[in-house]
Every structure is written in C-alpha cells, then in structure tokens.
Amino acid sequence: MNEALKELLDLLDLEQIELDVFRGRSPEERIQRVFGGQVAAQALVAAGRTVPAERHVHSLHAYFIRPGDPAVPIVYNVERVRDGRSFTTRRVVAVQHGKAIFTMSASFHILEPGVEHQAAVMPAVAEPETLSPFEDRMREVMGVMGEESPWREWLSKPRPVDARYVTPLTLEAHRDPALRGAKTNVWFRYDTELPDDPLLHVVLAAYTSDFTLVDTVLLAHGLAWGASNVSGASLDHAMWFHRPFRVDDWMLYAQESPWSGAARGLARGEMFTRSGELVVSVVQEAMIRMNK
Template sequence: MNEALKELLDLLDLEQIELDIFRGRSPEERIQRVFGGQVAAQALVAAGRTVPKDRNVHSLHAYFIRPGDPSVPIVYNVERLRDGRSFTTRRIQAVQHGKAIFTMSASFHIPEEGVEHQALRMPEVPDPETLPAVQDRMYELMGDNPALRDMLARPRPVDARYASPLTWEAFQNPELRSANTNVWFRYDADLPDDPLLHVVLAAYASDFTLVDTILLAHGMAWGASNIMGASLDHAMWFHRPFRADEWLLYAQESPWSAGARGLARGEMYTASGELVVSVVQEAMIRPLK
C-alpha cells in the first residue's frame, strides 16, 4: 500500500466528537479547495457510522454548496431521518466556518431477493493491464517540465488507466474530441472486507473524471483553457457488491452542456461486465473573459 492510499484511508477514519457529529480533515497539500470526492466520501463514512451493520448504502444524492477550505477541519452533522424495517435514511451536512459547504442524503437497505436484469452492457475496451498509467501519458504530453514531473511522480491512491483520450490530448488534437470517456481504476492494495469502505472509495474516485468528460467534448483542458469549473451536485446508485481493490471500468458520457452548466453520467462495471454503480453529476463550466 503506497503512502497516498494510507493517507486517504486515514482521512476516511473520522473522529467522532459527539453522537452523530464527526470531524474530518484534508490532506496537507497546497490546494485552493477541498476535493469534492473527499467530502462525499467522508460524509458517507459519517452516515455509515450511524447505521446498523446489516444495511448497505444503495443511493446518495448530494449538493456542493461552497468550496471547502483545506486548512481547517470539516464537521459532519448526521440527521437520522428514518429507521424502517428495510430502509434507513440519513441526511448529512458538512460545515466549515459556521456555514454548510455540502449536503447529502443517503439511503441504506437490507439485502433482499428480487427480480434481476441488466440492460446496459460494458463497452469493449482494452484490458487495464495493457494500458499505461495516466501519469505516463501526461509525461509524454507535457514535455520536460520539472514542476509537472514532480507532481506526476507523487504516489496516488487510485491507479487510473484511460481507454480513451485525455482532455489534454483532445486540446492538442481536435479530432480526438468526444463526449465519452472510459477509465479503468482500482486501489492497488488488499483492502479489508468492509462493504462500506469499498462503496466510500468508489464515491471518492467517482468525482475525478466526470467533469473532464464535459471538457473533452469541447477540446478543453484544465490549465490550458480559460475556464472555471466546479461540481454542483452528485448522485450515485450502488446496485451490487463490488471491491474497489479490483479493476472497475468507469464508462462516462456527457449528453448535454449549455448556460455555463454541463451534465455527465457514468456507469461502473466489474471486469466481468457486471453493472455495480451508476453516477450522475452536474457541473459548472464557466468560460472566463
């Protein structure tokens, strides 16, 4: 397990400061705002700490209200909305400086038998082991830039391998523009058999590339295009058990963008083709003058 993954697991181990009140922190990095996937993952951990162990999260719906300040802790307040025979519902609010920065509703469900079908099929893409790590592709794109090489050389908690163009590649070559992105990812370590942990780690990873799918359709890239972007809301549905330490294909598309907003959605599949997670996100994409 590399140091970046150890740090992430430590960030997800929230401090309980009162019944239904938890405190989380951010990595010690020079960043302007807290990564949205981190807030969503920590909020889900807080909710899960208040739910019986026999219930698994099946959906979450979240809004990003204000940018998070990485220099101060985040307080997560959990409200117990309902504890039914089959479903449990929680509302979570993340607070900094006395103001809400994020809110989430999450629903948990006991395992049950039911009718089954899967209409969607996993896209045909190369196996992850045959694809280069995203850092290696970025090296080739950015040239001999010492600052960038330092950044790319840092360990990452998630091993991500693109089976489609990167935004920087489409920025340099308009023929590569597309409203679809396929990314394999996994956490490269043997993780505990805790279902909530694997769901939380999928939630963390789900926010990395969805907004990029909107940019890819327009040949835009962070740091290259004069734009400002931010996640507005985020919804996830967890269909089947899965492991985040095994390869998952994140198939994403952006069906629409206009009015300084864009929509992206994605499905996560196991390597055998089982659909395990669905994701939808709206983001602000604002051109700057």
C-alpha cells in the same frame, strides 16, 4: 500500499466528537479547494457509522454548496431521518467556518431478493494491463501547460488509485482536436488488498467517481484544466449502488456527457466489474465557465 492510499484511508477514519457528529481533515493542498470526492466519501463514512452493518448504502444524493477550505477541519453533522424495517435514511451536512459547504442524503437497505435485469452493456475496451498508468500518460502531455502553471503540481501528484485511461486525456484532446469526444472510459483499481467492509469499497468508489466526470464535459470541447481558460466546480452528485463489489479488483468507469450549456455541463457514468456486471450508476452536474 502506496503512501497516497495510506493518506486517503487515514482521511476516511473520521474522529467522532459527539453522538452523530464527526470531524474530518483534508490533505495539504495549495492548488485547489477541497476535492469534492473527498467530502462525499467522508460524509458517507459519517452516515454509515450511524447505521447497522447489515444495512448497505444503495443511493446518495449530494449538493456542493460552497468551496471547501483545505486548511481547516470539516465537521459532519448526521441527522437520523428514518429507521424503517428495511430502509434507513440519513442526512449529512458538512460545515466549515460555521456554514454548510455540502449536504448529502443517503439511503441504506437490507439485502433481500428481487427481480433482476441489466440493460447496460460494458463497452468493449482494451484490458487494463495493456494500458499506461495515468501518471505516465500525464507526463507525456504535461508540456501543453506553461512551466509556471500551478496545475502541473496538482496533476503530477501521486494518486491513491491506479487509473488507466482507454480514451484520451483532456490535455491530449486539447493538443489534438481529432481526439475530442463526449465519452471517457477509465479502468481503476486500488492496488492493495483491502478489508472486506462493504462500506469501505462503496466509499472509495464514491471518492473515485468525482475524478473524471467533469473532465468528460471538457473532453467534448478540447478543454483542459491548466491549459484552457476554463474554471469549474461540481454542483451536485448522485450515485446508486446496485450490488456488492470490490475496488481492489479492476473496474471500468464508462462515462459520457449528453449536454452542456448555460455555464453548466451534465455527465453520467456506469461502473462495471471486469466480468461486465453493472454495480454503480452516477450522474453529476458541474459549473463550467470560460474565463475572460
């Protein structure tokens, strides 16, 4: 297990400070605000700890309200909205400096039989073993940014997840306009055998889901963090978990951006197992601003 993954799993082991109140921390960060995927993942851990193990999360809807401060802990307050015969609802508010920075509603459901169909088809793409890891791809195009860019440090940091891009990186599309497009396909896997806890695999998928969705909006315009005069932030994030899966097996994250405008961009994604089963659907809207 690499050190970045060890650190992430430690971040997800929240401290319980009162009934339905949990505290989480952030990694040391000098470049950006608290990563949105981290807050969503920690909030889901907090909600899950108040729900019986036989009830599995099937959806979450979240809003990013204020930038998170990586220098101070985040307190997660869980509200037990409803405990029904088959569904459980939780609301989580993440607080820093006495103010809400994030809210999330999550719904949990017992496993029960029902009709089944799947309209989505996994894109036909190259196998992950034939693709270069993200870190290798990034090193090849890092020169697009200035030597003094603070983004160089952040983009070159080790990541807890092995991500392999089928489609161009935003820095590659920034350098070559012919590579622009509104679709992103990324294989990802946590490259170690993880415990069987279903909530852990869902939480790690939620963490990963926020890495590349906004990039899909940028890709359509040849923009890239650190190389373009652009700033952005996640506004809201919704996920639906359709069936059990494991993030220590390869999964394909197929993403597209159907629209951008009014300083916002919309992106949606689908996560497939390697065998082609649709297991997660994702939608996110983000703020995208061109700075003067």
